[in-house]
Amino acid sequence: MSFSIGKILGVKIRIHFSWFLIFALITWTLAAFYLPTQFPGLSVEVYWILGAISALLLFVSVLIHELAHSYVAIKRGLPVPSITLFLFGGVSELSSEPADPKTEASMSVVGPLTSFAISGISAIAWYAVVIFDFGTVVQAPLFYIALINLLLGGFNLLPAFPLDGGRLLRAGIWQWKKDLIPATKLATRISTVFAYGIVGFGFFIVLFGDFIGGLWLIFIGWFLKSGADQSLRQTIVMQALSDVNVRDIMTKDVIAIPPEKTLSEAVTEYFGTYKHGGFPVVQEDRIVGIITIDDLKKVAEQDRLYRRVEEIMTPRKKLIFLKPDESAVDAFIKFSRNDIGRLPVLEEERLVGIVTRSDVFRVIRIKAQGEI
Numbered sequence: 001m002s003f004s005i006g007k008i009l010g011v012k013i014r015i016h017f018s019w020f021l022i023f024a025l026i027t028w029t030l031a032a033f034y035l036p037t038q039f040p041g042l043s044v045e046v047y048w049i050l051g052a053i054s055a056l057l058l059f060v061s062v063l064i065h066e067l068a069h070s071y072v073a074i075k076r077g078l079p080v081p082s083i084t085l086f087l088f089g090g091v092s093e094l095s096s097e098p099a100d101p102k103t104e105a106s107m108s109v110v111g112p113l114t115s116f117a118i119s120g121i122s123a124i125a126w127y128a129v130v131i132f133d134f135g136t137v138v139q140a141p142l143f144y145i146a147l148i149n150l151l152l153g154g155f156n157l158l159p160a161f162p163l164d165g166g167r168l169l170r171a172g173i174w175q176w177k178k179d180l181i182p183a184t185k186l187a188t189r190i191s192t193v194f195a196y197g198i199v200g201f202g203f204f205i206v207l208f209g210d211f212i213g214g215l216w217l218i219f220i221g222w223f224l225k226s227g228a229d230q231s232l233r234q235t236i237v238m239q240a241l242s243d244v245n246v247r248d249i250m251t252k253d254v255i256a257i258p259p260e261k262t263l264s265e266a267v268t269e270y271f272g273t274y275k276h277g278g279f280p281v282v283q284e285d286r287i288v289g290i291i292t293i294d295d296l297k298k299v300a301e302q303d304r305l306y307r308r309v310e311e312i313m314t315p316r317k318k319l320i321f322l323k324p325d326e327s328a329v330d331a332f333i334k335f336s337r338n339d340i341g342r343l344p345v346l347e348e349e350r351l352v353g354i355v356t357r358s359d360v361f362r363v364i365r366i367k368a369q370g371e372i
């Protein structure tokens with residue numbers, strides 16, 4: 001649901017598709033309502049151009065806000081693989097949860113502080129433009145950026161998980177309870193009540209006149225509710241897997257298929273005998289690919305007699321590997337990013353095991369029982 005636009009600070013920047021809709025909506029709101037009321041006397045075309053520029057500047061502001069989070073996270077030793085940007089913010093994908101409440105607090109607070117700083121600088125620039133009378137065309141976007149970053153900082157400080165304010169709240173509870181999971185649960189519960197409150201208030205506003213304003217609130221409330229649910233699930237999963245290594249969950253006695261076997265042989269000697277959904281293909285102790293039941297199904301029955309495993313397998317260069325000492329969290333992340341069923345485990349180029357999706361989910365089920 002998102003695509004990549006490049007890398008900053010080593011973090012992949014992704015844009016969620018819904019962002020285009022929001023961009024259009026914001027440009028329209030600005031060009032048709034906000035700008036003509038605040039800065040009258042310009043032509044319709046200019047309002048639309050200024051609307052689009054302001055919406056883009058909002059995007060840049062959100063990006064800087066998220067990068068501030070990433071910067072502190074990386075400094076504190078938490079790698080950030082990617083940021084996905086959508087409405088009012090983004091989600092910085094963390095490869096693990098912060099190790100202690102203080103890290104969480106400093107990571108969270110830097111975002112709103114950055115937004116307030118951008119707001120302050122833009123306000124000063126706007127004031128200078130007003131004094132030296134550079135004209136409305138320069139004034140309008142600067143004023144908007146000052147205002148929107150003030151709102152952005154304020155909005156993100158709302159005590160609703162996974163907003164920064166919610167994370168600060170969780171850090172506080174975490175410090176008090178000394179345990180991440182109960183803290184996340186309590187913070188999520190508070191956030192959910194808060195989110196429903198916003199949705200309810202939105203309906204109230206829709207009923208009593210301001211349709212668009214109300215709709216925005218309903219949308220924001222719903223966004224917060226689903227964000228809170230997702231964060232809770234993610235925290236529970238990460239926690240369940242955090243002290244488990246790939247070595248602990250991998251299957252060690254790997255059954256491998258030689259690449260020169262015909263597909264018929266693969267069916268009778270391997271898929272039919274061991275009932276696995278896929279097998280690594282190994283030649284002289286070296287993994288050269290993986291063949292799955294789905295690969296087999298693509299080949300017509302009569303062709304399986306002469307076609308070979310190496311012709312239809314996923315070749316090595318397209319495989320994703322694990323190391324035995326890697327955390328099970330890494331395996332989970334690799335599975336959730338790629339639509340694959342099994343990951344081979346390599347130790348110095350040697351195939352030492354295989355981890356399936358269900359191996360990871362079994363650990364989550366057992367360790368997080370009753371928590372999801």
Ligand SMILES: [Zn+2]
Pocket residue numbers: 065066069089111112156163164
């Ligand atoms: Zn933030």
